[in-house]
Amino acid sequence: MSKPAVKNHEPLFHVVKRPAIPTWQSLLIRAGAILAALIVAGLVTFFLTGLNPIDVYSTMIDGAIGTEKRIWNLLQGIALLLCVSLAVTPAFKMKFWNIGAEGQALMGGLAAALCMILLSDKLSPALLILVMFITSVVSGAVWALIPAIFKAKWNTNETLFTLMMNYIAIQIVSCFSFKYSVPKGSGSIGIINSISKAGWFPSVFDQKYFLNILIVVILTVLLYVYLKHSKHGYEIAVVGESENTAKYIGINVKKVIIRTMILSGALCGIAGLLMVAGTDHTIATDTVGGRGFTAIMVSWLAKFNPIMMFLTSFLLVFFEKGAIAISSEFDLNNSFSDIITGIIIFFIIGSEFFINYSIKFREKEEKRK
Template sequence: MWEEAVQMNKQKRFYISKRTDIPRYQAWAIRGAAILLALVVCAIVTMLMTGENPISIYTTIFYGAFGTARRTWVTAQDLAILLGIALAVTPAFKMHFWNIGAEGQVLIGGLATTACMICLSDKLPNALVILCMVIASIAAGALWGFLPAFFKAKWNTNETLFTLMMNYIATQLAAYYIIVWEVPKGAGKIGIINQGTEVGWLPEIGNQYLLSIVLVAILTGVIYIYLNYSKHGYEIAVVGESQRTASYAGIKVDRVIIRTMVLSGAICGLIGLLLVGGINHTLTTTIVGGQGFTAVMVSWMAKFNPIIMVFTSLLLVFLSRGASEISSTFSLNHSFADILTGIILFFIIGSEFFITYKINLRKSAEKEA
């Protein structure tokens, strides 16, 4: 059996081996080549499926994201929200705790924010209402992160399924209270909340978009320092490498798991506050818009590096905004824009294979031997 396996291996024209190290410039060159190749493939697909000029499509994508000052601000705001959620899930992912519940954690934070805006608007001054919103949203998100972490730490439950199911609970809670606040006694309270008084609306900094951008920019720096230069960040990295090694080193793994997930949930709750209190001023079950799942891709593509996440978030938001513009400008089905987005992401994600591994031709290997 062994001799047959060796003989089959010799007959292969090439083989794959893991790279021991690769210069940073070379890794980025591979990623850049993947993006260029993706654009070429998208151009071919565009001509075959629609007959449109690919250059016009790409110009429209750029215009959709940055064509006017307002579009640029909206793109930056969308970038901030997606980046904020990605920052929330990253500590857990680096610990190898697969938190797929960011969607629900953000939504439950938005629900807590909404509750404060509706129930306290005529009972407390605006400043105190906003303070209660901040505390309630962070606490709600932290609770939604604590529950799966506690069960994982105590009974080793499957965190992927647990956090995923928590999304549905949060969605149904939001749906229930939306109806409660709408009919019969609520009678429209869940539209634009406190539209006449603007109680609970987060203050604007410069303009309506800047607050979320500034807060997430600060959060990016804080999370980067936390993960790379703090004791907690070191413990997260060790637990992610091996829980057994962490235990031998005297790290209390259960405590790290719970603490990290509480942090992740709290940040998600804060993003829920921004969505409801600062951007939309209303609550819907779709207010997060799937960004809790998109953030998983953002974090993974950036290798859990908060600084690189800025660029991966920008790429996905840019493609999303451009896709919507394509649909409206060329009267194309939105699915076509999703096809282009999928092709580009496929090449970008696939490039990571060539960064981690290399393909060796058998002839060249025999010459070296």
């Protein structure tokens, strides 16, 4: 037998699964998490830099939405991130872990850039944009189709496969960056067609990003309807929930995997098009800028609901822009904005735990009796 001292020590706390809680309560928990994140980030700011957190936060808000131009930039940032997030969502719903959105978008962007370089003097502007659209969509789709075929036919691990495809895409882009670099040998392409603006998305209402934003809004609604109300969307959900059930009711699982990955890749291709034709007017290895990975988080946090994904991408882009503003305003190191963003994301993700579980502390001795 053991020492008696251990005997009457109830554990300090234990974790208990919560009953399903109403939506307002879960929203409250999430709001509380953001508030807690801001307090902790404020404290960290204060102790690391000695700055007044209130100043820092007002700079943050100002940096994100302080002027009309900044608001448009914010919306543009949301649009690009949201577009990639939309792209990965059908695959994720199918439990196909496509972490190759970075590469798929890059290939889409590369296709658009090559069209701009090679075809600008051969096609009319409208036709050029149409061709760019088609080639981007096809390139992105092909880049996603390759791992999908391997998964469907030989059940290879799609996570590793799509990840490795990213590096191949990066190498291909860097190869073309050398081939078409301006000036020759510099290794970067520079702004394409800066004078003729061939293949550039036109400004609408004097806003150069308007078209990007509009396209993503339309895609969001379409994808929502597709996932929720179409037969294809239903098949995706069934395959994702249980492959056995899918086979049991006669869904051709391989076909659904391939079809859905083509869709996912094609949407990534569109994202690449928006980044090249609608934003940067050039292509480089960092054009997608990690959005292919951030998109995974956007999609998960929104539980694969395209409409909710607008909110999650807003949150991430808002803090990113705000954090950049404080870095430059207070002359802080660039990494500081990453620290702030990291703290905030940590709290948002952590709040999910408290939505599903609660913690029970040891009751006081008198209360037990």
